[in-house]
Amino acid sequence: MKITFIGGGNMAQAIIGGLKAGGFDAAGIGVVEPVPEQRARLASQFGVKACATPVEAAPLGDVVVMAVKPQQMHDAAASVVPHLGRDTLVLSIAAGIRIGDLARWLGGHALIARCMPNTPALIGAGMTAACATPAVSAAQRANVDRVLGAMGKSIWVDSEALLDPVTAISGSGPAYVFYFIEALEAAARELGLAPADARLLALETFLGAAKLASGSPDDPATLRTKVTSKGGTTEAALASMEASGVKAAISRATQAANARSIELGDLLGKD
Numbered sequence: 001m002k003i004t005f006i007g008g009g010n011m012a013q014a015i016i017g018g019l020k021a022g023g024f025d026a027a028g029i030g031v032v033e034p035v036p037e038q039r040a041r042l043a044s045q046f047g048v049k050a051c052a053t054p055v056e057a058a059p060l061g062d063v064v065v066m067a068v069k070p071q072q073m074h075d076a077a078a079s080v081v082p083h084l085g086r087d088t089l090v091l092s093i094a095a096g097i098r099i100g101d102l103a104r105w106l107g108g109h110a111l112i113a114r115c116m117p118n119t120p121a122l123i124g125a126g127m128t129a130a131c132a133t134p135a136v137s138a139a140q141r142a143n144v145d146r147v148l149g150a151m152g153k154s155i156w157v158d159s160e161a162l163l164d165p166v167t168a169i170s171g172s173g174p175a176y177v178f179y180f181i182e183a184l185e186a187a188a189r190e191l192g193l194a195p196a197d198a199r200l201l202a203l204e205t206f207l208g209a210a211k212l213a214s215g216s217p218d219d220p221a222t223l224r225t226k227v228t229s230k231g232g233t234t235e236a237a238l239a240s241m242e243a244s245g246v247k248a249a250i251s252r253a254t255q256a257a258n259a260r261s262i263e264l265g266d267l268l269g270k271d
């Protein structure tokens, strides 16, 4: 498989790093990146061919990964159109850009997959959901799996409309987790703990609990019940959270994110 990245920024570098760590040959990777310093870095750090324009990178190969900012996507798509092979799969990692809009900007190209990664992808611990047009073959989906695997875990969803909820859960989710960690840390300080200890206690609790839940056959509700003894401290805290409507607030927050994701998709596809 030959892959060409359009845009050689943070995400492209994370994917290239992950691919190389998984044994992918750098000779099979090209990058189109307008910034000379970035090109030099891509070449020296990863040994990939980095070009300023798609014409220099052509032929673009089996998979073209569109890794530019959403606002740059229309121009970037227009620049690759003359160089797309009939069997080239275009994979977009841009938040909010719908397949129909990208297909239009690509002059009607039908082989498109779209995914929504999240920030932990930058350290190989991402969670990505992807969808593809019906024209995309099983072998091409396997190629997409290989690219997404370089960022962490990934799933396929059947309908593109589900990428809005995905954005609301795992896309924006790391920020919710940072918010919870922040709140727990602040609470620890209010209870008299030293700042460094408060940070460590909050962070490690999230990390440890997430690892425990991820490796356990029990679902999170069962794990919670197991650590909640009758009349104990955890029960007191959870009862207070229930009374404050924390679960309902999380549900409302994700609904707000979902609605905003739909709005942004409409806006980004306007031109």
Ligand SMILES: NC(=O)c1ccc[n+]([C@@H]2O[C@H](COP(=O)([O-])OP(=O)(O)OC[C@H]3O[C@@H](n4cnc5c(N)ncnc54)[C@H](OP(=O)(O)O)[C@@H]3O)[C@@H](O)[C@H]2O)c1
Binding pocket: 006, 007, 008, 009, 010, 011, 012, 032, 033, 034, 035, 038, 067, 068, 069, 070, 072, 075, 076, 077, 079, 093, 094, 095, 116, 117, 118, 119, 120, 121, 122
């Ligand atoms: N970072 C995340 O955690 C995350 C999570 C989910 C989704 N995403 C998506 O990933 C995409 C890339 O994000 P990023 O953080 O990697 O962005 P980035 O660091 O800004 O990288 C994009 C690169 O593409 C270059 N570029 C701009 N126009 C181009 C063109 N026409 N042809 C080729 N290259 C072009 C940019 O150059 P200039 O600097 O000159 O503009 C920049 O170097 C975004 O669409 C974002 O929505 C990111």
